[in-house]
Amino acid sequence: MEDVRRPGGWVHPEGGVSEVLSAILMVAVAVILAAIVASLVFGIGMPEEPKTVAVTATRSGGNVTFMVHGGMNMDRVTEIRCWIGGVGEGNPNFTLDARAGATNTSSVPDATRVVIVGTSGDNKSWILLDKTL
Known part of the structure; x- marks a missing residue:
């Protein structure tokens, strides 16, 4: 046709x-x-929702003050660990109370890297702060 x-x-x-x-x-x-x-x-799904916890580190002269401000996911936090000089063996570290308003002041004479890591009840960790002061 x-x-x-x-x-x-x-x-x-x-x-x-x-x-x-x-x-x-x-x-x-x-x-x-x-x-x-x-x-x-294969279980490819949606990523886990980010955890919201506000923690700051501020320098004043030779001291650094760490403060927990709280956040939407504070009830999931079981530990907040602060590292001076970066995460690793031999670097000083301490634990902050996992509650809003918790503070700690440390003597840090020179500019150095500060890392704050939060840990949840299911033993998962995430970085809350990583900066040089």
């Missing part, structure tokens, strides 16, 4: 989707479904 000219353009009387295009569409749908199934099987 021949193409027919009608108002609005050419019309092929045996219209439809070509075999090549339909095969490409079927492969695309199969790949998308396989990706969805793989994500469910």
Whole structure:
């Protein structure tokens, strides 16, 4: 059969989707479904919501004052550990009370890295503060 000219353009009387295009569409749908199934099987899910706890470290002369300001997730915090000089053996560290308003002042004469790490009840840790003072 021949193409027919009608108002609005050419019309092929045996219209439809070509075999090549339909095969490409079927492969695309199969790949998308396989990706969805793989994500469910391998447990790829939404990331864990961030924990909100505010802790500051401020320098005043040769002293650094650490203060817990609280936050939305303070009830999940079991320990707040402060490291002077970075996390690692040999660097001084101490524990702050896991409550809003807790403070500690330490003598730190030179500019140094300060890291504060929070630990939750399920033994997961996260960095609350990491800066050089």
